[in-house]
């Protein structure tokens with residue numbers, strides 16, 4: 156234990172001037188901090204979850220585009236259609252989790268390069284409140300695929316989209332991966348004169364394929 | 368102003384110089400105006416803001432009251448996830464830990480995500496002294512790195528730069544500059560310049576917006592997506608964070624995130640919000656091989672014991688800065704330290720010393736807008752007033768000002784004399800103004816009227832009017 160650590164802890168205890176309450180007492184107070192998460196959530200009762208998600212993601216600020224497909228098998232076709240529409244060559248970096256689909260017609264690579272034009276990945280879910288996609292890092296879902304491409308095509312199952320951010324950390328949610336990323340629209344910056352510009356470092360274009 | 372020469376001790380000189388720079392005024396007006404109106408717009412759709420502010424303040428207060436408990440919990444969980452937690456009492460200690468880690472990783476080049484804590488502890492200078500190349504990846508930080516200037520704002524560090532000035536910098540420094548007068552083209556130029564550097568870096572350094580005790584995670588928010596690129600490609604990820612960044616659980620971070628994005632940039636949510644928990648796992652082939660988290664005190668535990676404690680709730684949203692009329696006139700540099708505006712006027716005396724920062728608490732009109740907009744309800748004007756008291760008690764206020772205030776207090780305690788002198792001053796000012804509403808130059812207050820006008824009295828004093836009314840009633 157470093158000297159700095161013990162000195163910092165000693166000063167904290169001294170500032171409090173009384174002993175630390177029991178772990179149970181702290182836990183009880185902690186549990187009462189947010190008595191009702193819904194009080195802090197924006198209301199959008201007039202919109203159902205999927206409508207709100209799509210409206211937020213495609214808003215003027217987040218600038219994503221959305222296409223609807225029936226099953227995961229439709230992903231390669233929808234990617235081909237997107238590439239054709241944008242006038243891009245038929246090639247893309249595909250996240251390993253989607254490699255098993257039939258990619259004939261598209262030059263699909265597993266590796267991603269620093270100047271990758273197009274990357275296709277699978278989101279674990281989405282959040283209607285903010286229009287965010289949820290990505291978890293893992294051997295089949297490497298995080299860089301979500302960041303390096305100029306165009307990011309993200310696949311998300313409709314039943315994985317929940318209403319509020321809290322669901323991401325719900326007690327029944329799987330354990331945290333190394334990186335859990337909430338991606339909300341395209342990369343942007345307001346660093347020069349507060350003007351909003353897309354495509355700062357991450358993707359300039361985000362195309363969401365909603366499945367189901 | 369170069370990074371090395373700044374000090375809050377020069378506040379008066381630098382503020383006087385700043386008000387004379389027309390390009391600064393243009394840059395500040397363009398930005399703060401936009402940020403204020405965006406904030407108003409986004410809050411219209413979020414009537415829950417008021418309640419959420421209370422919840423946010425409560426979360427922070429609870430955590431600060433049990434800070435040692437939560438720091439220990441964080442340390443245990445971060446360690447279990449494979450990260451190494453380091454502790455630093457001072458900026459020097461913190462920088463030494465980071466530099467030693469960089470050496471251990473044999474680092475020649477490090478990429479950095481904007482972190483105000485990194486600025487606070489002087490990390491850029493320490494890296495330079497150690498001969499390690501530093502690449503700032505946040506666009507604004509990139510701009511001011513090229514200009515060799517310190518940040519002038521905590522969310523938009525290059526707020527003092529106009530697009531024209533940025534274009535000149537890029538033309539001079541970028542390998543393949545792209546410039547055509549549009550902001551979008553400038554962003555494109557920076558993207559091209561920085562991309563290869565992400566890949567070449569040996570160490571990625573980030574800050575943390577939140578430290579999550581229950582999971583041992585650090586949470587970063589960016590709009591550019593540079594945090595993930597900066598930390599995922601190099602061999603080592605170093606995090607530097609102040610100990611007050613801690614929250615008990617992820618759900619508490621969510622509440623504060625709702626406040627942060629709306630208050631900082633007037634948006635519902637930041638584009639990239641990531642929770643990092645430990646280094647590369649056994650089943651992965653990408654990601655940093657090691658993760659080091661350096662937790663820094665630098666005066667925070669001392670603040671805990673004083674009335675400055677509520678300042679530790681701060682989530683660095685900069686709303687108070689964007690709404691401060693003093694900041695709007697002089698920008699961030701004259702504050703002479705990492706944190707400008709109202710929050711800086713409270714933090715800098717605590718982090719450095721009241722002696723060197725004695726002018727900051729006085730650079731405030733006590734208009735109260737900062738407290739009105741602060742998402743965690745920090746009573747900034749009260750804290751500033753209390754610091755003013757301290758400067759008075761510790762005799763840090765200059766002699767002429769002390770004498771003037773003491774003289775005023777003496778007169779004010781004698782009602783007849785006070786009425787007589789204020790009536791005379793009122794008449795004199797009205798004569799001097801010759802009917803104009805503002806006075807451009809005042810005898811004996813030439814310094815004061817140099818950068819602003821003095822409002823002329825519009826009628827007799829309050830007491831004179833009151834008496835006249837009472838007479839009329841009789």
Ligand code: SF4
Pocket residue numbers: 630680681682683684685686687688710737740741742743744745
């Ligand atoms: S003091 Fe309040 S308004 Fe100012 S930066 Fe901190 S949290 Fe934001």
